[in-house]
Amino acid sequence: MSLLILVVDDEPDVEILFRQQFRRDLRDNRFAMEFANSAASALQRISDAAGASLILILSDINMPGMTGLELLPKAKALRPDVPVIMITAYGDDQTKRKALEGGAEALLTKPVDFVALRNVIDTRVTGAA
Template identity: 70%
Template structure:
């Protein structure tokens, strides 16, 4: 069974960063990472991966067009089984509150602490 993590970010260097940080996991086949450059593309991918193999969505908040916060309630309604963690450069209390109210299970601030993110992914893998 292939297990997916969907990363949503409009910055092109984010994919290279995540692939580098999780290269051992990806090579070992522990999980697959898919990357969406926008919220609409992410919503389409979340709908296409219809079984339990989509275990986590990591989404930037600030993106052109539809923001991560605007996408959040839509993806949570369509895929209530998939937890979402928001990523932001602005970890203020108002942003955190909005993300949690709209259905995020957490908020990660940039620069990303990949040790903490790895722990979250490991717990999702165990649950799957």
């Protein structure tokens, strides 16, 4: 069973950037990445992945419609076993507090530190193997 990471962001460039940063992992089938361009789409993907080894959800906070902070408790209700890391351009203390109180494992600021993110992913992949 392949390991799955769900990335939620309304910016289309994010998928290109993540596929580029993790191209070797994806090519080697170390894990798969799915992308959702809205919180509603993410909830559907989380429901659809009920039997899959979803190991991590990465979600932007500022999205039209439902924000990442609104998505967070719904995602945790569907899959309490899956850590959620929030990503935002606005890493102020209040946003970080809301994310962590809502159940996020961490809050990363944009531009994303892909070295730090890779360490988090490596830990999840190793733990799931």
